Amino acid sequence: MPILHKIKAYLYDNFLTKDNPNDFIARTVSERSLNVKQICEAAVNRGGADVTAAAMEHATELFLKEMAYQLCDGYSINTGYFTAGTLIRGVFDSPSETFNSDKHTILFQFNQGEKLRAEIPNIEINILGVADSSSIILQVTDVKSGTVNDLLTPGKNLKISGNKIKIAGENPANGIFFVNTSTSTRTQVEINDIVTNNPSELIVVIPDLQPGTYQLEVVTQYSGGSNLLKEPRTTELKKELTVE
Numbered sequence: 001m002p003i004l005h006k007i008k009a010y011l012y013d014n015f016l017t018k019d020n021p022n023d024f025i026a027r028t029v030s031e032r033s034l035n036v037k038q039i040c041e042a043a044v045n046r047g048g049a050d051v052t053a054a055a056m057e058h059a060t061e062l063f064l065k066e067m068a069y070q071l072c073d074g075y076s077i078n079t080g081y082f083t084a085g086t087l088i089r090g091v092f093d094s095p096s097e098t099f100n101s102d103k104h105t106i107l108f109q110f111n112q113g114e115k116l117r118a119e120i121p122n123i124e125i126n127i128l129g130v131a132d133s134s135s136i137i138l139q140v141t142d143v144k145s146g147t148v149n150d151l152l153t154p155g156k157n158l159k160i161s162g163n164k165i166k167i168a169g170e171n172p173a174n175g176i177f178f179v180n181t182s183t184s185t186r187t188q189v190e191i192n193d194i195v196t197n198n199p200s201e202l203i204v205v206i207p208d209l210q211p212g213t214y215q216l217e218v219v220t221q222y223s224g225g226s227n228l229l230k231e232p233r234t235t236e237l238k239k240e241l242t243v244e
Helices: 036-045 053-072
Strands: 005-013 024-028 082-089 105-112 123-130 136-142 157-163 175-180 186-188 194-197 201-205 212-220 233-236 241-243
Touching: 024 123, 036 053, 053 082, 136 212, 136 233, 157 212
Parallel strands: 005 123
Antiparallel strands: 005 024, 082 105, 136 157, 157 201, 175 186, 175 212, 194 201, 212 233, 212 241
């Protein structure tokens, strides 16, 4: 079968498992994030779609809006390329207990479908070697919702896993920040809200963030040794997080 796609990836030390201290995980090198408009333009310019990019974008937005509506009514979705469904997280302590938004969470789960799985044999993976592991955020877990690299629940705990992310040094730029992707407003986690401050794990109380999408930044002078860096180093999570 011919190789149609190529994905580049770097290897990173695996700090998420304790059984093998010498193993690695691969993380893909994402060229950029594409929105609906850009995908529709590519479908016309590269794929030769027989409609305009604007018409395809309009139809796609209508489809996604209706899909979201049906998901909210409890229907499951199977497009062939992905499946989607509605989940309820949280424990019900008795048969008579009702849904409580302070205790229970509604989530939407998406998984690859058979048409997308069929493309996997057409992908070539190019491992670029071991990445510079000076500092990296591997994943974050919103403790309230249980989601990974997805939701933020203000006022609740966020677990940040990575390497060399301990907050250290006296530089005022140091800290943990949530950057609003629309306004670029930076909200810092108060020092007293950093519950755990270890080289491979941070646990913080999420600030009172407004609904929107955010980029997580960890700024520190921690070097992994006894000496601190002269200047703070900024490490970002490569995924946007959402406050609903």
